[in-house]
Amino acid sequence: MNYRPTPNHERRNRSFQEIKREEEEALKLKQKPAKKKSKPGMKVPILFPRIRLKKSVQYAFVAIIILILLGVVNRYQATRTCTELNITFISNEKDAFLNKEEIEKIIEDGYGNKIIGVNMGSIDLKRVETVIGASPYISDAQVSKSFGGKLNISIKLREPIARILNTDGTSVYLDKDGIKFPAANRHSSNVPLIRGALYENLQPRDSFHCELVKNAIPVIKYLDTEKFWKSQISEIYLTQSNEIIFYPQVGNIYIEFGEPKRIKEKFEDMKRFYDQVIKLVGWSKYKGFSVKFRGQVVAKKI
Numbered sequence: 001m002n003y004r005p006t007p008n009h010e011r012r013n014r015s016f017q018e019i020k021r022e023e024e025e026a027l028k029l030k031q032k033p034a035k036k037k038s039k040p041g042m043k044v045p046i047l048f049p050r051i052r053l054k055k056s057v058q059y060a061f062v063a064i065i066i067l068i069l070l071g072v073v074n075r076y077q078a079t080r081t082c083t084e085l086n087i088t089f090i091s092n093e094k095d096a097f098l099n100k101e102e103i104e105k106i107i108e109d110g111y112g113n114k115i116i117g118v119n120m121g122s123i124d125l126k127r128v129e130t131v132i133g134a135s136p137y138i139s140d141a142q143v144s145k146s147f148g149g150k151l152n153i154s155i156k157l158r159e160p161i162a163r164i165l166n167t168d169g170t171s172v173y174l175d176k177d178g179i180k181f182p183a184a185n186r187h188s189s190n191v192p193l194i195r196g197a198l199y200e201n202l203q204p205r206d207s208f209h210c211e212l213v214k215n216a217i218p219v220i221k222y223l224d225t226e227k228f229w230k231s232q233i234s235e236i237y238l239t240q241s242n243e244i245i246f247y248p249q250v251g252n253i254y255i256e257f258g259e260p261k262r263i264k265e266k267f268e269d270m271k272r273f274y275d276q277v278i279k280l281v282g283w284s285k286y287k288g289f290s291v292k293f294r295g296q297v298v299a300k301k302i
Contacts, residue, residue: 080120083149091157097137097184103155106135120145128153136181136205160189161224162236164213166199176224178217180205192223196238212238219244219260226267243292251283258292266291273297 085107087100098106108114110131115123125143132141132155140156158181160173172180173189180202200210208214216238223229223236235247246255257266269291277299278286289299 080149082115082118082120082123082151084151085115086146086150086152088152088154089157090154092159096157097187098135098155098157103132103153107131110134115151120149120151123151136202137184139175139177139179160191162192162194162220163189164194164198164200167197168199172200172202174213174217174220176221178206178221180208192220192233192236194220194236194238197240198238212240212242215242215260216244219257219263222263222267229267229270248283253283253286254288256288256290256292258290262294265294269297273299 085100085104087103089096089098104114107128111128115128123145125145128143128151129141132138132143132153137158138155139158142154144152146152158173158175158177158179160175160181162174163171163183164174164180165171171183173183173191174180174194180200182202194213194216196212198210198213200208200213208217216236220236223233229246232248232250233246234249237245237247239245243259244257246257247253248255255270273289273291285301287300287302289297291297
């Protein structure tokens with residue numbers, strides 16, 4: 001016969017600590033509030049429902065907000081008057097061909113009246129850019145409005161790479177883009193002087209009347225990219241036989257370049273002769289040298 005202990009027996013066999021722990025757990029269960037059961041069919045109201053919009057709708061909403069803000073800004077600017085011309089020059093020239101006072105005069109003459117004091121809303125930015133860009137010394141102009149009644153004007157001046165001296169004593173500059181512009185009384189750029197039996201009209205500014213100058217332009221542009229020779233060459237002589245002669249700033253020496261062909265190859269021959277010969281003996285030992293013939297440098301000693 002199997003004997004099964006009663007609960008009292010089980011209680012007696014357990015330690016005092018176990019019995020106390022069970023009583024504390026039972027007391028905690030009685031004190032814990034029961035969860036309220038929601039009535040069937042009853043829904044908790046959502047005060048702030050989450051709205052999911054398509055990305056295209058979101059982008060359109062942002063665009064509308066931006067347009068509204070721009071409209072507010074434009075209306076604000078339109079009520080202001082122009083109080084200042086903030087002119088910035090973009091140029092490598094140490095002394096620019098134009099100054100701020102001359103730019104203001106260009107705007108006044110071309111626009112019909114002074115900009116300062118005019119209502120900002122009535123200023124046509126494209127018209128101002130066109131008026132400024134008409135100057136032969138300016139290659140590009142960007143105009144914008146800002147808060148406080150400022151008109152920002154960014155001007156890119158032409159960068160000359162050579163000066164063409166005509167037989168009548170007049171001269172014109174040649175820029176990096178192959179455009180001619182007049183010499184200025186207030187400024188002279190440190191660029192090579194092109195001489196010869198030449199006469200080059202200022203107009204049209206994007207094409208050349210003198211064939212000798214026109215043919216030499218690729219050589220002049222390449223010279224402008226050669227840092228060493230750009231600093232060395234002071235004059236370029238164009239002969240009637242369509243050949244080019246360089247005259248360095250140091251010494252009474254000439255460099256026969258020949259016709260404007262094989263340009264890179266000839267400049268490499270010039271540099272090789274300079275590194276291997278001129279550096280050792282100096283310019284004073286030679287009257288000149290020629291790179292007009294392919295594959296050789298012909299030097300003439302004094």
